[in-house]
Amino acid sequence: MMIDQIIEFNKEFVASKGYEQYVTDNYPDKRLAVLSCMDTRLTELLPAALGLKNGDAKVIKNAGGLVISPFDSAMRSLIVAIYELGVEEIMVVAHSNCGACHMSYDHFHHEMIARGVTDETLDTIRRCGIDLNHWLEGFKDTTQSVRRTVETIATHPLMPRDIVVRGFIIDSTTGALEEIK
Secondary structure, three states: OHHHHHHHHHHHHHHOOHHHHHOOOOOOOOOEEEEEEOOOOHHHHHHHHHOOOOOOEEEEEEOOOOOOOOOOHHHHHHHHHHHHHOOOEEEEEEEOOOOOEOOOHHHHHHHHHHOOOOHHHHHHHHHOOOOHHHHOOOEOOHHHHHHHHHHHHHOOOOOOOOOEEEEEEEOOOOOOEEEEO
């Protein structure tokens, strides 16, 4: 199992003090938060392309790098980063060839049923007030998605007006940034 291999690696990492080069406090040195996609191509590329090292920024990742509602976990993390950790600037960084582009509940529904989730379970979730179509919906246009996410963050009722919020698309191969205005 991969997790068992990771646990073994971790024991050796700690024993050899591999962590020492990463020691920092919990405050972002650059007073920056980055909201981005969880895509594996960005794991090392994103911080390298932005010139960020451990401790420089709060990096929040989810499928698509989205704020899907004003009170979702991404927005909550940004609010905490501002009021508790001193963040003054926010970068929303989507990327080229994102899997969340054209993502839909219909696709997930078929996959869920194939993996043993029942329609009864899905109906129960809907009766609890969760709109699965919205919750699992991706986007059709990356540029528009970035604009929408930046707007949601910038106009949030708990967002201080002095916080800078800017949007970008990073090339998932080269790391080149394009600012979206």
